[in-house]
Amino acid sequence: MRKFMPKRQNDQEQVLIKQLRTNRPLLVYARRSDPLAKDQRRDRTQSREMQTQDMIVWGQESGWSPKLIHPYFADLGLSGTLRPDQRPDMLRLFEDLDSGKFDGSTIACWQESRPFRDETHIYYNQLIDKMLQHDIVLVVLSPRLYIYDMRDPFDKERLREKFKEAADFIPKHVKGWLLPARERAAWEYGEWAGIGDLQIGYIVDLDEDSPTFKKRIPYAAHVDIVRREIFEAFAEVGGEIGLLNRRIALSPVIFPFFEPHIDRRIVNKFNKWSTCSNGYILQHGNTIRSILTNPVYIGYQSVNGVIRRDRQGNMITSHEAIVDPELFFFAYYRLSKYDLDGTLLEGREVKRYFYRGDQATYGLCKYRIRWSNGPVRTEAHGEYDGDTPVDRPIYILAPETFKLGSKNYMCLPCEEVDAEIVNRLMYHVQELSKEQKETSEYEKQAQVIREGRKKKIKQIEQSLVDIEVKQTKLANALSTVKDDNNPSVDSKQASTQLQDDSNVDPKQVSTRLQELIIEQMRNLERERLLLMKDKQRLEEEAENDIGSLEEELQDLVQDYETFSGRDKCGSYAHP
Structure with a gap:
């Protein structure tokens, strides 16, 4: 049965009205690739201040109360090419969005390139999906203020294109233009061009x-x-x-x-x-x-x-x-072993070093103690027991200019010094185990580490699923391109974009499309293998997770005596 409406529907009523959501939380995200940005005292650049202080001031002036502004500034000093699980605040942002506590909120950043420079095109799509699922808008301030609302298909595709531009910046602009131009200036004109260090003099x-x-x-x-x-x-x-x-x-x-x-x-x-x-x-x-x-x-x-x-x-x-x-x-x-042409000089042999199966981690206090004339070093002092050499590690008390192999030095056996240190350490461990002082802080920090590890594993698992989906789509696209008899609409559009001239052979276009798809599949496979490796590492850490402080101290007291002297040195002495 027909049903009529009382009046004509106005198309304008379906248009999204985009405005700042000042009654909901504002999540301010900042990122700068320069490692110097990790140190706030040394990093006094305009980029840092624009992304942090200026963004917070803008939020307050735009109507957000200070209580609703949440800064995400821990990724300063990290590259945008890193995965979310490799950036603490991007991982925290993902977790906060998934929790639902910021539904209907706003993410603000200085430019679209700040969240990602993702060459795999996986992780920025994850962010877009989360924003759409939780009704999150993205606000960027430069070069002009723009609000990306994922409910608007135009905004969603425009943001996706901006993220693609940010991802292409490094391979196309930096590696494809800036670095070759710098190398050409150095080679053709002899300019310094910033390549390498500037020599003294x-x-x-x-x-x-x-x-x-x-x-x-x-x-x-x-x-x-x-x-x-x-x-x-x-x-x-x-x-x-x-x-x-x-x-x-x-x-x-x-x-x-x-x-x-x-x-x-x-x-x-x-x-x-x-x-x-x-x-x-x-x-x-x-x-x-x-x-x-x-x-x-x-x-x-x-x-x-x-x-x-x-x-x-x-x-x-x-x-x-x-x-x-x-x-x-x-x-x-x-x-030098080579002349200025790179030819090996006659009579000069390049030394080759081989792994000898010995980490030479002698002494618990290696690299940790000094004496009045300089650092304390360690060395394996060889003594023969019949035909078998026995390594007896020693602490070498020598000045700064000491050369290994010299016989003019004082020394102390590592075993005797380490035994005294271990005995005193065990005494303090037992006292701490009895008194249980300040263990709450230890347990709190351990719990933070466990939760962070779980979040990273969860993010990696989601990335693996997304990569598998993307690989499946690319495989289907590849098979479609190979099918010359029945090309799909997408392959026709892609072929049209690649053809600068209508007379170009379609087979050449098809071959080029196959090469591009295969290259992207290889990149995704490399990323998948890296994710699998990191996931395995995190799972091994979780499997060997520390227990409570009391349990760890008891295990240390009970099990330490079962280790050999060399195991003790190898376990605790890190060069």
Whole structure:
């Protein structure tokens, strides 16, 4: 039976009215890839402040009360290519959305690229599904404020495209454009271009009007020290690197701090150097060897391990040399096994190291104790019992310049020292087990670890399911593309997009489509294997999970004596 409506339905009534939901919680998410962002005291960049402080201020000014604003800032310093289970606050966000306590709420971030740069296209689709299921809207502020409502098909597809753009940024823009452009500038024009470290003795000319713009130029205050205290000193000791190291250990080489007018971008390149009140200290043997064998000091620049050359294969001088070539090659051919062309020098053999089945974890206190003249090292002292050598580990009391193999040192048997330490440790363990002081905090932290592990496993399992679904769809698409007699609508549309010219052979388009699908399937399979590996690791951790503090202390007291001395050292001494 027909049923008539009292009036015509207005299409405008079905249009979603998008507005800020200031009466529901606001979840502010921030992420920045630079590892420096993990330290709030050191990371004082505009990007951090815009994503954290400015976002909270915007939320309050837009009508949210402070109680409704929930920050998710723990992912600062982590890459957007990481999975949700590898980012604490993205995992927490997923868990909070699944719990339902934030249904109808708002996620806010500075740009669409902040949540993900997901090249697998799995994890941002998980976020979209959760937003649709729990009626969550996403608000981005840059370049202009936009509200993504997943109930609107246009918004959902637009957000999906934005996430795809963010995922393609690294392979297409960074790896496909920025890095090749930087390498070309270094190779073609001899610019420093930020590839590798900036060597001591040089700075970069940042004067745009200078003919040496973006190239290395000598820094006078350091040049004389490099030449006199390193290269000439190496020649004075007859090319013996051990003697030079000992000489520098007794009389440290100090490079004065940069003058105030030197650009901070250059000064920051030397932040990893050890310093004293007078300047930068040269103290590591590997650094000394690296300086003595670096052709940058005779004007050559290497790009990805290859010295710049012209089209005829001749080496090109990229900047001013600060060391005489004869002095440099005196050091280079005594320390390097290869010439500047990468050819193995005659009579030089590359040492090959093999695993000997011994982790050499001697001593519970290895790397943990010092004495008045320097660090305490350990070594296996071999004594023969008949034809069988017996390792008797010892603590070596030697100064900083001690060389393993030397006989001029004091030593203590590891077993005797460790036994005394273990006895005292067991005494305190027993006392703690009896008194049960401050165990509530221990139990609380252990429970947090267990819950976090469960959340990661749950997220990984969901990702594995989504990858399997995606792989099935790709397999079906691949079989459809191969079927030339009955192509599907999707394959026709894809073929049309790939054809720039209507005269392109359809078979070529079909072959290209197959290659793209197979490549995506390979990426998903690699991701699946990584997920399986991490899931296995987490399950093993759960299986070997710690019990209560009381149980662990009792097991430690009861079972410790059953271990051999070497097992004790190997179990507790981590190099």
